Amino acid sequence: MAIWQxxxxLIPRKAIEDLFSTVPPSLARKTFDEVAWWKNYQPVFDYESEIGSFLSPREFWSDEAKAWGEEDGTSIEVWFEQKLVTDIYVRINVASLDVNVLEKLTGLTARCEALFLTADLEVIEPDLQNLTAHIKQSNAFRFVENPEQFLSKNVDRLRVA
Amino acid sequence: MFSQQFEMLKTSELLATHSITQSRRQFKKLKADIIQNGVREPIKYVVYQGEKFVVDGHHRLQAARDLRIHKVPAEEVQLPFLGYRNADDLIDTDVR
Structure with missing residues (x-):
């Protein structure tokens, strides 16, 4: 993945509610990795056509996933195991944000009855305002806004990482 | 193939600027693919203050490190967005 993404x-809301009774503000990395989130909550509509209505399908390196959009741009990957969805992974190109695409994405997520899980493992509602607010707080946004300043501010931390 | 087109750099020379965001399932599949096919796409980096900062290919880099692959195909790129207008302007005013 790229720094500008x-x-x-996408995590099914019911799977989260099953686990926590309510929607927590964030997940532990271990929980995220260990739960088969989509196992009992497969999307029940033609999500492939819906994704295809705003991102073009592309070739992908794994035959266990389908991908749309651009690898280093805005992208959606749907991962499978034995034909069942296991992960829906989205990368948004912050360098060329397209509000129409964000709207379609929030719509898709709502139709999947899912929530967004951010890279910081925050759980957020699939709402356009909410999503753009989080994007504006992200490292991707800070990098795109001023790459040199981003690297300058983080150079010491990154050297020891 | 890559050695002809791209430089091969030690993974230790490359500094990640982003953490891993794939699920463990996805990352495991990426590592399996790298075991079979190697790192297929070069890792892109920018040079800043003499250091090589990864801008694209964080998962590939981490997978290579986990697999104890010491050298990966890499490509230096220039900071891609310095000439862009402020990113704040890219967001439609209706959603602010």
Whole structure:
């Protein structure tokens, strides 16, 4: 992934509610990795056509996933195991934000009855205002806004990482 | 193939600017693909204050490190967005 991309996972709301009774503000990395989020909540509509209505399908390196959009741009990957969805992974190109695409994405997420999980594992509602507010707080946004300043501010931290 | 077109850099020379965001399932599949096919796409980096900062290819880099692959195909790029207008302007005013 690229530094100018803002990453999200789609997580079924009911799977989160099953686990926590309510929607927590964030997830632990271990929880995110260990739960089969989509196992009991497969999307029940033609999500491939819906994604295809705003992003073009593309070739992908794994035959266990389908991908739309551009690898280093805005992208959606749907991952499968035995034909069942296991992950829906979104990368938004913050360098050329397209509000129409963000709107379609929030619509898709709502139709999947899912929530966004950010790269910081925050759980957020699929709402356009909410999403853009989070994007504007992200490293991807700070980098795009001023790459040199971003690297300058983070150079010491990155050297020891 | 890459050695002819791209430089091969030690993974230790490259500094990540982003954490891993793929799920463990996805990342495991990426590593399996790299075991089979190697790192297919060069990792892109910018040079800043003498250091090589990764701008694209964080998962590939981490996967290579986990697999103890010491050299990866890499390509230096220039900071791509310095000439862009302020990113704040890119967001439609209706959604602010």
């Amino acid at each position: 803002y990453d999200l996972h």
